[in-house]
Amino acid sequence: MASFNKVILAGNLTRDPELRYTPKGTAIAKLALAMNRRWTGEDGQTKEEVTYVDIDAFGKQAETISQYLRKGGGLLLEGRLKLDQWDDKQTGQKRSRLGVVLEQFTFLGTGKPEGAALTGVPGAPVPRPSTNRPTSATRQESSTGESDGPPTEDDDVPF
Numbered sequence: 001m002a003s004f005n006k007v008i009l010a011g012n013l014t015r016d017p018e019l020r021y022t023p024k025g026t027a028i029a030k031l032a033l034a035m036n037r038r039w040t041g042e043d044g045q046t047k048e049e050v051t052y053v054d055i056d057a058f059g060k061q062a063e064t065i066s067q068y069l070r071k072g073g074g075l076l077l078e079g080r081l082k083l084d085q086w087d088d089k090q091t092g093q094k095r096s097r098l099g100v101v102l103e104q105f106t107f108l109g110t111g112k113p114e115g116a117a118l119t120g121v122p123g124a125p126v127p128r129p130s131t132n133r134p135t136s137a138t139r140q141e142s143s144t145g146e147s148d149g150p151p152t153e154d155d156d157v158p159f
Contacts, residue, residue, distance in 0.1 A: 007100050010076045010108060011035035014052060019066035029062035031055045033075060055079070057102040065105065074108030 011033040018030045033055055038048045055077065057065055069075065079100040088095050 005080045007079050007081055008077070009033055009035060009053060009079075009100065010074070011053075013069060013071050013073050013075065016071050017057075017062075017066040017069060019062060027059055027062040027066075029057040029066050031057070031065065031069075033077075054097065054099040055102055056082075056099060057105075061102060061105065065102075068107065075105055076108050077102050077105040079103045 014032040014034050020028050020030075022028065031054075033053050035051045035053070036048060037051070038046060041047050065075075077100070079102045081098060082101050083096055083098055085094065085096045087093070
């Protein structure tokens with residue numbers, strides 16, 4: 001049987017991301033996203049419901065989100081659903097929670113996170129920090145004629 005597990009969400013953080021590290025040094029950020037739904041009921045009144053979702057981010061993405069995003073900040077993300085199950089220590093009952101594991105994200109809004117420049121376009125994503133990867137124009141050639149960076153699309157790769 002085929003299966004597909006993909007979630008796309010856009011909303012605002014309900015709290016500052018909590019960044020922690022595993023003993024092996026992997027970054028883990030825990031955050032919560034709120035998504036609002038507004039509609040007009042049969043009685044003509046505007047109604048609203050809010051859905052809260054717990055999100056886990058790992059690695060460099062976790063560090064980037066923790067560095068640049070704060071409570072209220074907008075986030076568009078793609079991820080997958082994950083069911084966490086555990087035994088409640090106080091009651092002994094089995095508990096479960098459905099959350100999202102982040103796979104890709106984009107900052108939303110025009111708020112200026114610490115250390116980032118504004119794009120000047122309302123609703124445009126805030127630029128991500130540079131990865132400082134060399135391009136074919138900036139790579140330095142060594143005295144043997146070999147480059148010191150990874151191959152780029154312009155390089156002739158024999159495979």
